[in-house]
Amino acid sequence: MKPIVSIIMGSTSDLPVMEKACQFFEEMEIPFEVNALSAHRTPQEVSDFARNAQSRGIRVIIAGAGMAAALPGVIAAETPLPVIGVPIKGSCLEGLDATFAIMQMPPGIPVATVAIGGAQNAAILATQILALADDTLMQKLIAYKAGLKKKIVKANEDLAQLHYTWKTN
Numbered sequence: 585m586k587p588i589v590s591i592i593m594g595s596t597s598d599l600p601v602m603e604k605a606c607q608f609f610e611e612m613e614i615p616f617e618v619n620a621l622s623a624h625r626t627p628q629e630v631s632d633f634a635r636n637a638q639s640r641g642i643r644v645i646i647a648g649a650g651m652a653a654a655l656p657g658v659i660a661a662e663t664p665l666p667v668i669g670v671p672i673k674g675s676c677l678e679g680l681d682a683t684f685a686i687m688q689m690p691p692g693i694p695v696a697t698v699a700i701g702g703a704q705n706a707a708i709l710a711t712q713i714l715a716l717a718d719d720t721l722m723q724k725l726i727a728y729k730a731g732l733k734k735k736i737v738k739a740n741e742d743l744a745q746l747h748y749t750w751k752t753n
Contacts, residue, residue: 608708
C-alpha cells in the first residue's frame with residue numbers, strides 16, 4: 585500500500601501536534617507517511633521530497649512548522665500538489681509567527697493554512713480534497729460530519745438535565 589498523503593514536520597518535537605492528523609487518517613483508512621524535514625537544516629532533502637512527491641503517488645501534503653515556518657512554502661514552491669500548512673506554537677509569539685509565515689505566500693505559491701496546532705483540521709481538509717475523486721471516502725466524510733452533529737445534540741440533551749434554581753431552559 586502506497587501513501588497518498590504525506591505529513592511532514594520540521595522536527596520530531598512537532599509530533600504531538602501532527603499526530604492528530606495521523607490519527608484521523610487511521611480512522612479514515614487513508615494511507616499516509618510521516619517524515620521530519622527541515623527547510624533550513626536539510627534544504628536539499630526538502631527540495632528532493634517536494635519534486636518527487638507526485639511521482640511517488642502523493643496527492644496532498646500536510647506540512648507542520650513553527651517559528652520561521654518556511655517548510656510549507658518551500659515545499660509548495662517545488663510541487664504542483666496541494667500543500668496544507670499547520671502553524672505550530674513555538675517558544676515565542678504563541679505561534680503567530682508561524683501562522684503569518686505560512687499564510688503570507690507570494691502569488692502562485694498557495695499554501696492552505698489551518699489554525700495554530702490544527703493538524704486534525706489539516707487532515708480533514710486533505711480528506712475533503714481526496715474525496716472529490718473518491719465516493720467511498722466522501723461517504724466516510726459525510727458519516728464523520730454526521731457524528732460531529734450527534735455529539736452536539738447529545739451535549740445539549742445532557743445540558744438540559746442540569747438543574748439550577750435560576751436556569752430557564
